[in-house]
Amino acid sequence: MQTVLSIGVDALAYGMALFVISIGLSVTMGLMRVVNLAHGAFAMIGGYFASYAVRDLGLGYAAGILVAVVGTVVIAIPIERLLYRRIYGAPQLTQVLMTIGITFCVIGITNFAFGPTLKTVPLPPLLQGSVDLGFRSIAAHRIFVIICGFTVAAGLWFLVERTNFGVKVRATVDNAAMTAALGVRTEVVYAVSFAVAIALAAFGGVIGAELLPLEPYYALRYMVTFLVVVSVGGAGSIPGALIACLLLGTIDTTGRYLAPEYGEFFFYLAVILIVTLFPRGLAGRMK
Amino acid sequence: MVASLDRTIATPSFTRRMADRGVIGVLAILVAGLAGYLLMPNNLALLTQMIAVAMLVLSIDLVTGYCGVATLGHAALFGAGAYGAGIAAVHFGITDPVAMTAVGLLAGAAAGLVSGFVILRAHGLAQLVLSIAVIHLFHEAANKASGWTGGSDGLSAITPDAFFGAFEFDLWGVTAYAYGVILLAVVFLALQILVRSPFGMLARGVRQDQIRIAAMGASSHSVLLRMYVISGAVAGVGGALSAISTQVVGLDSLSFTLSAEALVMLVLGGTGSLYGAMIGTVVFMLFEDTLSAANPFHWLTIVGALLIAVVLFAPKGLYGSAAAFAGRVRRRPA
Numbered sequence: 001m002q003t004v005l006s007i008g009v010d011a012l013a014y015g016m017a018l019f020v021i022s023i024g025l026s027v028t029m030g031l032m033r034v035v036n037l038a039h040g041a042f043a044m045i046g047g048y049f050a051s052y053a054v055r056d057l058g059l060g061y062a063a064g065i066l067v068a069v070v071g072t073v074v075i076a077i078p079i080e081r082l083l084y085r086r087i088y089g090a091p092q093l094t095q096v097l098m099t100i101g102i103t104f105c106v107i108g109i110t111n112f113a114f115g116p117t118l119k120t121v122p123l124p125p126l127l128q129g130s131v132d133l134g135f136r137s138i139a140a141h142r143i144f145v146i147i148c149g150f151t152v153a154a155g156l157w158f159l160v161e162r163t164n165f166g167v168k169v170r171a172t173v174d175n176a177a178m179t180a181a182l183g184v185r186t187e188v189v190y191a192v193s194f195a196v197a198i199a200l201a202a203f204g205g206v207i208g209a210e211l212l213p214l215e216p217y218y219a220l221r222y223m224v225t226f227l228v229v230v231s232v233g234g235a236g237s238i239p240g241a242l243i244a245c246l247l248l249g250t251i252d253t254t255g256r257y258l259a260p261e262y263g264e265f266f267f268y269l270a271v272i273l274i275v276t277l278f279p280r281g282l283a284g285r286m287k
Numbered sequence: 288m289v290a291s292l293d294r295t296i297a298t299p300s301f302t303r304r305m306a307d308r309g310v311i312g313v314l315a316i317l318v319a320g321l322a323g324y325l326l327m328p329n330n331l332a333l334l335t336q337m338i339a340v341a342m343l344v345l346s347i348d349l350v351t352g353y354c355g356v357a358t359l360g361h362a363a364l365f366g367a368g369a370y371g372a373g374i375a376a377v378h379f380g381i382t383d384p385v386a387m388t389a390v391g392l393l394a395g396a397a398a399g400l401v402s403g404f405v406i407l408r409a410h411g412l413a414q415l416v417l418s419i420a421v422i423h424l425f426h427e428a429a430n431k432a433s434g435w436t437g438g439s440d441g442l443s444a445i446t447p448d449a450f451f452g453a454f455e456f457d458l459w460g461v462t463a464y465a466y467g468v469i470l471l472a473v474v475f476l477a478l479q480i481l482v483r484s485p486f487g488m489l490a491r492g493v494r495q496d497q498i499r500i501a502a503m504g505a506s507s508h509s510v511l512l513r514m515y516v517i518s519g520a521v522a523g524v525g526g527a528l529s530a531i532s533t534q535v536v537g538l539d540s541l542s543f544t545l546s547a548e549a550l551v552m553l554v555l556g557g558t559g560s561l562y563g564a565m566i567g568t569v570v571f572m573l574f575e576d577t578l579s580a581a582n583p584f585h586w587l588t589i590v591g592a593l594l595i596a597v598v599l600f601a602p603k604g605l606y607g608s609a610a611a612f613a614g615r616v617r618r619r620p621a
Contacts, residue, residue, distance in 0.1 A: 035412060086599060092411065093357050097554050098598045100547060104591025112585065224419050224543065231416040265427035268420040272405060275417050279409040 005136060007250075007257050013142040015249025016149025017208030022226040023156060023241050024197025030173050030236015031193050034084065035092055037099040039201055040226050041106040041219035046072045046202025047209050048110060051119040061124040065206050072202035073195055080194055103219045111216040119214040121206055141210055148207050152200065156238050169193060173236050232274050234281025243282055247274075309479030312562060313472045319569075320468035324461075331460040333576060335532040338467035339365075341568040342474060342525025343549045345561060346518040351550070352558035353482060354514050355494030357415055358406060359546050360422035364519040366429070366541030367398030368526025373442045373536040374435055384447045384456070384466065388527045395523015396516050398425070403515025407508060419543065426541045441537035445530055456531065463532035470528060474521055478561055481517065490514050551590070555597055557604025566606050 025039040046068040054064040083102065087095045127144050130137040160166040171179040172189050180186045205214070212222055225248075233244030248267065255266040274282070323334045343365045350356045371394025375381040381390060402421045409417055429436045436442055449455045454462040481487050492500045493507040500507045530536050539545060548571070556567020574593075578586040601608040 029412070035415065083595065083599075092415070093351070093554065093558070094598055094602065096357065096359070096415070097551065097594055100551070101591040101594030101598065104587050104594065106591075108585060108588025108591060111587070220544075224423070227412075227419070228416055231412050235412065262431055263427045264423060265431065268423045268427070271420040272417060272424065275413050275420070276405070276408050279413045281413075 002136070003257065007253055009138050009142055010257075011250040011253035012246070013145045014211050014253055015245040015247075016146050017204060017211045018225065018229055018249060019149050019204075019242055019245035020152050021201050021204030021208065021212075021222075022229040022245065023152065023238065024200040025226050026230045026233060026235055026237065026241045027156075027169075027193055028197045029230055031169065032084075032088055032190055034088060035095045035099065035227075036084075037096060037223050037227065038102040038106070038219070039197075040221075040223040041103045042072055042076055042198050043201040043205030043208075043222075043226075044110065044214065044216075044218040045075060045106065046205035047121065047214040047218070048114060048119060049202070050121045050206040050209070051214060054122050055120070061121075061127070064121060065203060068206045069199045069202045073198050076198040077195070080191075084194075103223060107216050107219050110219075114216070116216055119209075121209045121214075123210075145207050145211070148203075152203075153238065153242055160238065165189075165192070228271050230281075232271065232278075232281060234278075234283045237281065237283040240281055240283030309476050309561075312475050312479060312565075316468065316472045316475060316565075320464075320471075324464065331464040332532065333572070335460060335464045335467045336529060337568060337572045338464075338471050339525045339529035339532070340549065340552070340572065341471060341565050342528070343522050343545075344552045344556075344564045344568045345474065345478060346522035346525070347549055347553050348558060348561065348564040349478070349482075349490075349514055349518040349521065350511075351553065352560065352564070353487065353490045353494065354511055356406070356511065356515075358418040359415060359543065359550060360402065360406070360418035360420075360425075361518075361522065361549060362541055362543070362545040363402050363422045363425040364395045364398045364522035365526040365529075365545070365549075366425060366536075367519070368392065368395035368523025369530045369536045369540045370394070370429060370436055370442065370526070371523065372527035372530040373445050376445045376447065376530075377442060378435065382446060382448045384450055384531050387447060387531055388470070388524055391523045391527025391530065392520045393523070395526060396520040398523070399516045399519015400512070403512050403519070407511050407515070418546075422541065422543050422546050426538060426543075429541050430538060436536075436538075439538055441535050443535045445534045445536070447531050447534070456534075460532060463528075467528050467532065470524060474524060475561060475565075478521065482561065486510070486513075551594060554604055555593070557607030557610075560606055560610075563604050563606035567604060570605065 021043045022039070025036060028034060028036060028039075049071040050064040050068040053059045053067040054061060059067065079102065083098060087098050123141055127141045130139050131143055160169055168179070168184050168186075168189050171182075171184065172186050176186055205212075212218065229241060229244050229248060232248060233240035233242070248270070251270045252264070252267045255262065255264070259266070324331070327334060343361065346364060347358065347361045350358060350361075368391035372387040372391035375390040376387055381387060402418070402425075405421055406414055406417045430438055433439075447456050450462055450466060454465075456462050482490075489500070489505055489510050492503075492505075493510050497507045500510075526540060529540065552567040552571040553564050554567070555571055556565065557563030575586060575590070578589060597604065603611060
């Protein structure tokens, strides 16, 4: 019972960290049809910003998150203008290569500037302890991540389903050319969505730093995981991504607890099964 | 399809025919092999590894360049060949180099059948993700089956017999290198015949328009699966060569990184052409070797920048862009 509960909490926290990072990828992939392998690199940049701000500059945790989000978006905008613009609508292979190239560059530069060691984002005292639930205590940080995950999911759901901007986003996902013909500035929709996606990646990189440790090869190590989440959930679908994260988080965490010697064998086996059964993702609408 | 039809009708020049038949390619491989031996006699291990990886890149070209299947998990086939040859030597005492190569070929083909069966079930993004999942699955399986594969320590103590009882596989690696050059020439010639055969044409047709191929009465899935098995055999030969020459097989031969790097080499050289695959491999590996020796910190950054530059400025790859340029120059005076 104790094991089941620890697995449950860890799986939920891990799944939520994954969700916050990869939901941006899912939205941009549904919108712009770009296979963006560099998404993890932006999460990593966010984590490094926060680590630098909190650990070296002595700012607070909340300020660190703010610095990370703003800093990463500022870095991402020129990259989007100069590089991503060129590969919208290009063949998938081209997109893969371009974004792998960006990832390699980010890894190399990070390795050079900050060294190959593990970086941490020191937690504020409030999140360091554990919360006693009476029968069991849970690390406060895990609860914080879970709450953040649900907040992001709810906020995005509201933005996409209940606002004017959300209507434009959904229309653009369904048929970009038709939406543009109806007078919607799709390039503005693209730009805003891209910025939101990067901001969420940076946010996820900071709050998930305890679960997905920050080091230069972060971008390559988790790139596959984020891509898998989007593919399993279906690009452009918020509920799909949420289900995929919780499912994959549970499988991965259970595997780590019960059969650590198999590594990620069961995780990838599950991925193959799910993708084979649902080639468009659990809730996919990408054709 | 149309372009290639034109080419056969409009009696091509002598050099063009020779290039298509692969004679120039085979000659180039032998000359480059000899040049490599004369120029870098102390670096034959690197050159042999380059030949092994070239076969992996050629095999990716078969499925990506000719059939249009994007894969980031092709090292699974290479690693299967390497482990096949290594396990045959260590556990079953098959130490004849040619027999080890044959085992590698069969193991690679079997891995090609398995991974093709999985990967070809989906399209687009899902296909890419499946290929990534396949390479990780192979990697974890090899890591777990440490009784057979040596796990993370790698499979060592592979001692191939002397070639034809006369040429020892020694420290200098001359025998392994010569064997590699001959293997590559044979593989290249076979593939050149394959891609110009009716089956090769069908594969190109599948890349261009699957629906039309289906309307013509061919099964695109069966074409792709057969191509995957052939591609596995080629990659398996490369893996076996790597096992024979380095006498050790590590988990890195089954890694995502190797898959991604090999794809990068292919695109650098140019997809859809066997020459492009080989040129890309040579350029990338020489580049990597020089750069990582000169400045280990920056080589990943520069490889990334190179990749971005290729996508932006030479989307057809080095060979493809050069061929297009040569075509323009030739047409201009007319």
